[in-house]
Amino acid sequence: MSTTGGRRPGGEHEVRGLVFRDDGEAETEPEPEPRPPSPARAGRRISRQKLTLLPALLIAVLLATWLWFRQAELDPVSENALSDGRVSKALWQHVELTVISTFFVLIIAIPLGVLLTRAAFRKATPVAMALANTGQATPAIGLLALLVIWLGIGRRAALIGIIVYAVLPVLSNTIAGLKANDPTLLEAARGIGMSPLGVLTRVELPLAVPLILAGVRTALVLNVGTATLATFGGGGGLGVLITTGITNQRMPVLVLGSILTVALALLVDWLASLAELLLRPRGLEVGT
Amino acid sequence: MAETTSTTPSARSSGATGATIELENLTKRYHGNPQPAVDNVTMEIAAGETVVFVGPSGCGKSTTLKMINRLIEPTSGRIRIGGEDVTDIDPVGLRRKVGYAIQSSGLFPHMTVAQNIGIVPKMTGWPKSRIRARVEEMLDLVGLDPGEFHGRYPRQLSGGQQQRVGVARALAADPPVLLMDEPFGAVDPITRDHLQDELIRLQRELHKTIVFVTHDFDEAIKLGDRIAVLREQSHIAQFDTPEAILTNPADDFVSGFVGAGAALKRLNLTRVGDVEITDYPTATVDDPLQDIFQRLRAGGTNEILLLDKRGRPYKWLRRGDLMRAKGSLARAGTLVHDTVTRDATLRDALEAVLTDNAGRVAVTGRRGAYEGVVDMETLINSVHEMLEADRLDALEHQHDLEESRAGQTRPGQGGGGSGERGAPA
Numbered sequence: 001m002s003t004t005g006g007r008r009p010g011g012e013h014e015v016r017g018l019v020f021r022d023d024g025e026a027e028t029e030p031e032p033e034p035r036p037p038s039p040a041r042a043g044r045r046i047s048r049q050k051l052t053l054l055p056a057l058l059i060a061v062l063l064a065t066w067l068w069f070r071q072a073e074l075d076p077v078s079e080n081a082l083s084d085g086r087v088s089k090a091l092w093q094h095v096e097l098t099v100i101s102t103f104f105v106l107i108i109a110i111p112l113g114v115l116l117t118r119a120a121f122r123k124a125t126p127v128a129m130a131l132a133n134t135g136q137a138t139p140a141i142g143l144l145a146l147l148v149i150w151l152g153i154g155r156r157a158a159l160i161g162i163i164v165y166a167v168l169p170v171l172s173n174t175i176a177g178l179k180a181n182d183p184t185l186l187e188a189a190r191g192i193g194m195s196p197l198g199v200l201t202r203v204e205l206p207l208a209v210p211l212i213l214a215g216v217r218t219a220l221v222l223n224v225g226t227a228t229l230a231t232f233g234g235g236g237g238l239g240v241l242i243t244t245g246i247t248n249q250r251m252p253v254l255v256l257g258s259i260l261t262v263a264l265a266l267l268v269d270w271l272a273s274l275a276e277l278l279l280r281p282r283g284l285e286v287g288t
Numbered sequence: 289m290a291e292t293t294s295t296t297p298s299a300r301s302s303g304a305t306g307a308t309i310e311l312e313n314l315t316k317r318y319h320g321n322p323q324p325a326v327d328n329v330t331m332e333i334a335a336g337e338t339v340v341f342v343g344p345s346g347c348g349k350s351t352t353l354k355m356i357n358r359l360i361e362p363t364s365g366r367i368r369i370g371g372e373d374v375t376d377i378d379p380v381g382l383r384r385k386v387g388y389a390i391q392s393s394g395l396f397p398h399m400t401v402a403q404n405i406g407i408v409p410k411m412t413g414w415p416k417s418r419i420r421a422r423v424e425e426m427l428d429l430v431g432l433d434p435g436e437f438h439g440r441y442p443r444q445l446s447g448g449q450q451q452r453v454g455v456a457r458a459l460a461a462d463p464p465v466l467l468m469d470e471p472f473g474a475v476d477p478i479t480r481d482h483l484q485d486e487l488i489r490l491q492r493e494l495h496k497t498i499v500f501v502t503h504d505f506d507e508a509i510k511l512g513d514r515i516a517v518l519r520e521q522s523h524i525a526q527f528d529t530p531e532a533i534l535t536n537p538a539d540d541f542v543s544g545f546v547g548a549g550a551a552l553k554r555l556n557l558t559r560v561g562d563v564e565i566t567d568y569p570t571a572t573v574d575d576p577l578q579d580i581f582q583r584l585r586a587g588g589t590n591e592i593l594l595l596d597k598r599g600r601p602y603k604w605l606r607r608g609d610l611m612r613a614k615g616s617l618a619r620a621g622t623l624v625h626d627t628v629t630r631d632a633t634l635r636d637a638l639e640a641v642l643t644d645n646a647g648r649v650a651v652t653g654r655r656g657a658y659e660g661v662v663d664m665e666t667l668i669n670s671v672h673e674m675l676e677a678d679r680l681d682a683l684e685h686q687h688d689l690e691e692s693r694a695g696q697t698r699p700g701q702g703g704g705g706s707g708e709r710g711a712p713a
């Protein structure tokens with residue numbers, strides 16, 4: 001993952017150095033130390049470079065593509081494939097596919113991950129993981145074909161295919177995140193009188209957020225990619241442009257479909273990385 | 289330290305003081321293990337008392353502690369807190385009424401210091417303003433500046449500071465009972481010493497019932513009103529005051545645990561204020577030289593202690609120094625390097641006396657003002673007296689114990705506190 005951009009610039013080791021220096025009376029003395037994080041820090045977590053570099057690149061690529069299309073001479077077949085708002089419709093369908101599938105992935109995989117880490121269901125974890133693994137190991141296009149045979153052509157089959165394909169990263173990261181929590185910390189939480197639900201919502205999940213979000217980000221990017229296959233099941237999306245380009249041997253159509261897919265994937269990844277930085281609980285970043 | 293048991297009225301009016309804890313035939317068995325992890329522990333802990341469980345690792349002391357707040361459910365036996373049987377009540381409700389402090393890893397890293405401290409009151413449904421006030425009060429109580437530490441995250445604190453916050457969190461909802469599971473195990477020795485002193489100070493103010501688990505016998509001696517030395521399966525080898533354990537260990541296991549130098553450890557249990565402090569001829573820097581001469585001659589000693597304007601020990605002056613002083617005291621005499629307070633242990637005093645080249649140390653009171661002097665002779669005499677008294681106590685106690693053993697065959701219990709029951713006729 002390339003999320004290093006959000007690290008706090010320097011200063012993190014000074015804090016640790018205090019261990020042997022203070023205590024006793026010395027604590028009341030002012031210490032030359034970074035101030036406690038205030039709400040204002042949220043803005044500082046994201047560096048300017050992180051904020052501007054990728055969008056600028058994307059805008060440049062899209063602009064170049066647009067300029068190229070303005071001067072390109074398109075034959076009737078290409079014209080037909082790209083006119084009447086077909087491009088924006090395909091793009092919009094693609095975004096919809098991605099958003100809806102990701103939503104379902106989240107509401108399936110995260111609760112499932114939580115459930116599988118509870119003592120009562122822990123034994124079922126290998127089975128569930130094996131199933132999720134099969135989901136991802138199956139070639140997406142084969143899975144889609146099977147689903148179309150079963151459910152008929154349409155967006156539903158495409159969506160289910162995408163979801164099955166993307167459950168694994170979120171599920172395994174949720175489980176890994178929850179399992180990585182220090183057992184003594186959880187015991188302390190119970191020891192001070194938290195109910196099991198309280199321990200989960202106040203301690204376990206917040207601490208697992210970084211890993212869960214990393215899984216979500218992977219799933220999002222996967223979904224943008226898999227959604228291009230939805231066209232084979234009649235689900236629409238940018239895959240339509242790509243297949244049209246290939247079957248009719250029209251380079252401009254193919255290129256436009258590909259560039260838009262790539263740009264969308266990068267944009268989604270960038271947004272997810274921002275979300276990762278913003279949603280990560282404060283206090284975890286020092287020394288991690 | 290034995291006098292801390294609820295004889296003095298609580299300094300804080302708001303605080304709920306301790307409750308009794310009774311453990312009755314408490315046993316824990318784990319599946320597939322024929323030997324119980326904790327075997328039939330019976331123990332009574334008085335309200336406001338600090339009891340330390342000490343024993344080798346794996347002896348079940350921690351398991352016993354966790355059974356009190358039922359983090360580990362006992363297989364059999366009863367637990368009563370403040371007379372109420374809590375063995376079958378809702379464990380979540382029970383734990384909110386029992387403070388729990390463990391090593392620094394017990395703080396939630398994603399919450400600020402204030403959120404960590406305020407979490408138990410928040411769960412019990414205190415109004416926000418009251419929680420806020422309480423957090424400030426607790427930070428203040430454990431010696432951290434509320435303004436500075438309020439918004440910090442645990443990872444921005446040192447080990448000792450984290451531990452203070454841990455204690456503050458355990459005390460936040462004002463529970464009558466406080467369980468501490470090796471809370472100072474992860475900090476360096478100097479910090480640990482500070483934290484122990486702080487805990488003693490806190491306990492003097494709050495009078496909670498504290499059950500403290502450690503494997504460090506010195507820590508046990510320092511903190512405990514009574515110490516339970518546990519051997520494997522939490523069998524109680526001896527349950528008595530630190531003095532009694534030091535002077536009269538019940539068996540080889542206990543004496544092995546006490547280790548060498550019991551007499552030296554005994555010095556930790558007595559404060560300078562408890563022994564005789566001798567008066568010493570003094571003078572202040574403002575006194576005219578002639579007066580100082582007079583006083584030296586009248587005092588019959590070779591030396592006089594010069595105090596500064598605020599009455600703090602400043603210089604030791606010998607006769608010879610005065611001869612050479614020639615009208616000014618600015619260069620005469622030797623500066624006072626080391627002083628001890630009335631609250632210092634005899635061990636600290638001995639250290640100071642041994643390092644002083646003339647074998648005496650000045651005792652100071654409030655704001656460092658002079659109160660008297662302790663020298664080698666006083667120390668030796670008081671230690672002798674102390675050990676003699678301990679020996680008599682222990683003999684009496686042993687007699688008691690044998691009698692009670694003959695009466696009721698329950699070898700595990702040490703009986704409540706030495707010297708409480710009168711000597712048998």
